Amino acid sequence: MYPTQYKRPSSLEEAVALLADMPEARPVAGGQSLIAAMKLRFAVPSAVIDLGHLPGLSSIEVGTDEVVIGAMVRHAAVASSPELAATVPALCALAAGIGDRQVRNMGTMGGSVANNDPAADYPAAVLAMNGVVNTNLRSIAADDFFLGIYETALEPGELITSIVYKVPRRAAYIKFKNPASRFALVGLFLADYGSSVRMAVTGAGAGVFRLVDMESALGANFVPEALDGIPVPPDRLSSDIHASAEYRAHLITVMAKRAVQVAIVGQTGPAGEWAPISSGNEQP
Numbered sequence: 001m002y003p004t005q006y007k008r009p010s011s012l013e014e015a016v017a018l019l020a021d022m023p024e025a026r027p028v029a030g031g032q033s034l035i036a037a038m039k040l041r042f043a044v045p046s047a048v049i050d051l052g053h054l055p056g057l058s059s060i061e062v063g064t065d066e067v068v069i070g071a072m073v074r075h076a077a078v079a080s081s082p083e084l085a086a087t088v089p090a091l092c093a094l095a096a097g098i099g100d101r102q103v104r105n106m107g108t109m110g111g112s113v114a115n116n117d118p119a120a121d122y123p124a125a126v127l128a129m130n131g132v133v134n135t136n137l138r139s140i141a142a143d144d145f146f147l148g149i150y151e152t153a154l155e156p157g158e159l160i161t162s163i164v165y166k167v168p169r170r171a172a173y174i175k176f177k178n179p180a181s182r183f184a185l186v187g188l189f190l191a192d193y194g195s196s197v198r199m200a201v202t203g204a205g206a207g208v209f210r211l212v213d214m215e216s217a218l219g220a221n222f223v224p225e226a227l228d229g230i231p232v233p234p235d236r237l238s239s240d241i242h243a244s245a246e247y248r249a250h251l252i253t254v255m256a257k258r259a260v261q262v263a264i265v266g267q268t269g270p271a272g273e274w275a276p277i278s279s280g281n282e283q284p
């Protein structure tokens with residue numbers, strides 16, 4: 001065992017001050033990644049600063065052009081929001097396809113984005129929907145936020161307060177789940193803004209990335225066939241016991257075409273249900 005303190009601030013200012021006073025402390029949101037990392041000794045914070053009781057971080061504001069989601073909003077709340085379902089159903093589908101019920105009831109959007117697991121689902125949505133990550137200090141464009149495996153533009157002690165998404169005309173999130181972990185073997189978020197298209201991939205490499213050639217092709221002609229012949233080089237993709245880089249590259253093309261179809265007809269149900277692999281013991 002090692003000693004770890006638990007701190008329960010009641011305001012954002014208090015949380016920020018605690019983190020400034022204790023450089024080895026870490027904020028904890030739902031604990032779905034941090035506690036596991038502590039159990040494995042990948043993280044050994046001197047204190048955990050609980051963000052769960054801070055006011056103002058748990059709202060979902062749905063506007064015509066933008067959606068603003070507080071850092072402490074749980075995945076289950078995103079999945080079940082009727083306002084979001086009417087505006088960006090692909091985001092609800094993404095949230096509904098994360099992990100299992102416990103993870104969705106405890107895990108938060110801010111925690112997921114701050115953690116930047118290379119197979120996490122939300123980073124694909126943030127990047128594809130031209131998102132902005134608001135912190136206690138500044139606003140960071142998605143294109144500048146995700147830097148690499150578990151690496152972001154956040155400074156030590158900086159806290160995410162909310163994420164802003166630009167509302168697309170239509171969108172889709174397609175996830176090919178690892179049947180054991182339910183993380184994305186490949187996850188692909190497609191957002192069509194009429195004059196432009198953005199598409200981001202998670203799970204396939206060392207962090208989320210955009211497919212700019214496919215975005216241009218779909219911007220000119222929003223049909224699956226527009227993606228024919230656009231190469232997805234496997235060189236920078238991950239190879240592991242679950243899938244080779246070549247297989248992930250193949251999946252990206254197949255899933256990008258599927259995403260176009262889903263965006264055209266409208267997304268319903270949790271992302272990942274279409275995946276043709278099954279462990280046979282999937283939990284709801």
Ligand SMILES: Cc1cc2nc3c(=O)[nH]c(=O)nc-3n(C[C@H](O)[C@H](O)[C@H](O)COP(=O)(O)OP(=O)(O)OC[C@H]3O[C@@H](n4cnc5c(N)ncnc54)[C@H](O)[C@@H]3O)c2cc1C
Nearest residue numbers: 029030031032033034099107108110111114120121160182
């Ligand atoms: C069994 C299991 C299955 C899962 N499956 C999936 C999946 O399919 N897809 C997926 O995307 N994710 C999955 N997850 C991860 C899940 O989505 C968690 O929500 C996510 O890891 C973040 O957890 P959390 O919100 O509890 O944050 P925590 O674990 O509390 O924190 C994670 C990290 O973010 C930091 N942090 C938290 N909040 C903030 C903030 N506001 N500002 C700055 N830093 C902050 C913490 O210090 C820590 O470093 C799974 C997790 C488990 C345990």
